[in-house]
Amino acid sequence: MSIISVxxxxxxxxxxxxLREAFLQDPAGELAKYPHKFTEIxxxxxxxxDVGTLYQMxxxxxxxxxxxxYGLFGLSGEIYSARVRASAETEKR
Amino acid sequence: MASIVGAxxxxxxxxxxxxxxxxxxACDTTRAYQKGAAEFAALKxxxxxxxxxxxxxxxxxxxxxxxAIGAADEFSGPNDEVPQVSHQxxxxxxxxxxxxxxxxxxxxxxxxxxxxxEVDHSIIVPxxxxxxxxxxxxxxxxxxTHFGPRPTSHRCFALGQSIREAVQRWPQPLRVxxxxxxxxxxxxxxxxxxxxxxxxxxxxxxxxxxxxxxKRNAIADLINEATPERFRRAGxxxxxxxxxxxxxxxxxxxxxxxxxxxxxxxxxxxxxx
Numbered sequence: 022m023s024i025i026s027v028x029x030x031x032x033x034x035x036x037x038x039x040l041r042e043a044f045l046q047d048p049a050g051e052l053a054k055y056p057h058k059f060t061e062i063x064x065x066x067x068x069x070x071d072v073g074t075l076y077q078m079x080x081x082x083x084x085x086x087x088x089x090x091y092g093l094f095g096l097s098g099e100i101y102s103a104r105v106r107a108s109a110e111t112e113k114r
Numbered sequence: 115m116a117s118i119v120g121a122x123x124x125x126x127x128x129x130x131x132x133x134x135x136x137x138x139x140a141c142d143t144t145r146a147y148q149k150g151a152a153e154f155a156a157l158k159x160x161x162x163x164x165x166x167x168x169x170x171x172x173x174x175x176x177x178x179x180x181x182a183i184g185a186a187d188e189f190s191g192p193n194d195e196v197p198q199v200s201h202q203x204x205x206x207x208x209x210x211x212x213x214x215x216x217x218x219x220x221x222x223x224x225x226x227x228x229x230x231x232e233v234d235h236s237i238i239v240p241x242x243x244x245x246x247x248x249x250x251x252x253x254x255x256x257x258x259t260h261f262g263p264r265p266t267s268h269r270c271f272a273l274g275q276s277i278r279e280a281v282q283r284w285p286q287p288l289r290v291x292x293x294x295x296x297x298x299x300x301x302x303x304x305x306x307x308x309x310x311x312x313x314x315x316x317x318x319x320x321x322x323x324x325x326x327x328x329k330r331n332a333i334a335d336l337i338n339e340a341t342p343e344r345f346r347r348a349g350x351x352x353x354x355x356x357x358x359x360x361x362x363x364x365x366x367x368x369x370x371x372x373x374x375x376x377x378x379x380x381x382x383x384x385x386x387x
Contacts, residue, residue, distance in 0.1 A: 025175050032170060035195070076305070082350055083169060083260065086303020086312050099310045101303070109305035 024079050026057035027067065031084035034093060041091055048094055070094040072101055073108030116210075116281045116288035118366045120157040122244065123294040123358045124150055125381035126166070128235035131242055132197035146374050146383040147243035153372065153385045154244040159291040161207055162245060162252045163214075163277065163364070164237055165270075165357040166295040167259045169194065171234035179226035180265055181273065183218075184233075184254040185211035191233035199242055204233075205251040210284060214253070217280035223273050225255070240295050250291075257360060259296070259353035267340040270356045271333070274363020281364070294361030296354025298324045299380035304350040315380035317348035324355065325375045325382060333362055349380065 034041050044051045048068055052059065059067070066074040072085055082105070088094055089101035124147070127133075134144045171194045173179060187208045190201060208229075218225050237254055245252065255277070257270060265273075274292075281290050299317040301307045306316040315321070327336040337359060345353045368386040375382050 028170075028175055032174070081170065081175075081261070082304040083302050089303075089312060098312050102307060102310050102312065105303070106305045106309065 024063070026059050027063055027075060027078075027080045028084055029057045030055060030067075031080070031087060034091065035084070035087045041093065044093055045091075067094055070096045070100065071104065072096065073104040073111070076105050076108045077112060116161075116284040116286060116290055118278055118281055118292055118364050118368075119159065119289045120153070120368055120385065120387040121292045121294065121361050121365050122150055122154060122386075123361060123382060123384040124240045124244065125297050125376070125379060125383070126236045126239040126295045127297075127379060127381070128192075128194065128196045128239060130239055131199050134243075135198050142376060146376065149372065149374070150383055150385065151244050151246070153387065154291060157291050157387060158289055159250050160288045161210060161290050162241070162250050162293055163255060163281075163290060164240065164252060164293040164295055165255050165257060165274075165360040166236040166240075167351075167354050167357060168256050169234050169236060169260070172228070172231050172256070178258060179256065180258045180263070181223060182226035182228050182256040183211055183215050184228045184231055184256070185215060186229055186231065189231050189233055189254075192235050192238040193232035194234040196235045196238060199238060202248065204237075204241065204248045206253055207251045210288070211253045213284055214277060214280050217283060218273070218276050221276045221279070223276050228256075236295050240293055244293065255360070257356050259356045260351055262342060264342065264345070264353050264356065267337045267356060267359050270360040271337050271363040274360040276363075277360075278364040278366055282366075292361050292364045294358035296357045297349075297351055297380045298355050298382060299348040300351045300354075301349030302351055306347075306349050315349070315377070317352070318377050318380065320344065320348045320352070321375060321377055321380050321382065325373060328370060328373055328382075328384060331370065336362075352380070
């Protein structure tokens with residue numbers, strides 16, 4: 022278990038439209054079934070759309086942004102942008 | 115003996131094929147790629163070497179080479195989403211690539227060898243525009259430029275020089291064009307993109323500065339300034355300029371013939387011949 026699981030998930034969601042649809046319908050259930058395992062922090066952050074925390078943990082931004090492009094975990098482009106930017110500001114302090 | 119007859123630097127934005135199809139000649143991007151394609155054709159290449167950055171599509175975090183070369187008689191792509199471009203086969207030259215691999219490892223550049231692979235938009239988009247119908251065989255050289263630890267700019271330039279020497283030791287008379295693929299300042303899904311946006315150009319001044327260095331042929335200055343600190347300010351894919359710097363290392367007496375900046379996207383187009 023490591024942040025690589027989240028990176029795997031983000032890439033799989035960009036490539037697999039059926040998986041995307043399933044995650045849009047039932048994110049918690051699909052996370053539980055996903056073959057790569059997550060830590061509690063990772064799972065909670067994903068379900069909350071807390072990309073700021075995931076960004077700080079080192080999830081690759083190029084991959085993670087597709088969550089917003091596809092409207093997954095309650096994200097939109099504007100919400101994603103605000104959370105990632107706020108996360109970077111927090112890190113600077 | 116093989117020789118490098120020219121070098122072309124271009125961006126590889128995956129949305130450009132759709133943009134060009136939609137806007138046609140009204141679009142600066144269309145005209146820039148058309149110019150690049152005309153230059154490419156005039157060089158009459160037998161083979162293309164392209165320095166590029168995989169976007170976690172060919173490689174992934176469980177196996178992520180810093181430097182790699184593709185050695186196969188064909189590969190395919192794109193293996194990611196490129197609107198208006200279908201997945202297709204691209205001819206390559208395994209024997210020539212294996213020679214480049216062996217020569218460069220012997221010279222101290224430990225390129226990973228990749229023999230069965232697909233590629234993403236970072237190769238398919240430049241070739242879609244420059245190399246219509248993928249007629250000329252393409253050999254990819256992958257440089258990991260999107261996140262640290264990246265190879266240094268000095269190392270990438272030296273790699274280009276080593277590639278040039280290896281090309282010149284290939285006994286068959288090949289005309290080789292080298293392509294550098296990527297942007298100078300661009301942020302994708304990171305905190306440097308503008309508020310509310312998923313992408314942006316955080317450091318247009320750097321794009322202009324790179325352009326000035328290229329115009330003056332001040333390559334040493336460019337190499338010295340292309341640092342990790344600069345990449346932190348210029349966006350999370352700005353390290354792609356390392357592909358251009360490796361390309362510059364291959365240049366064998368050619369002069370800059372054309373340079374066009376595209377500040378809107380943090381890009382540039384250029385030809386040396």
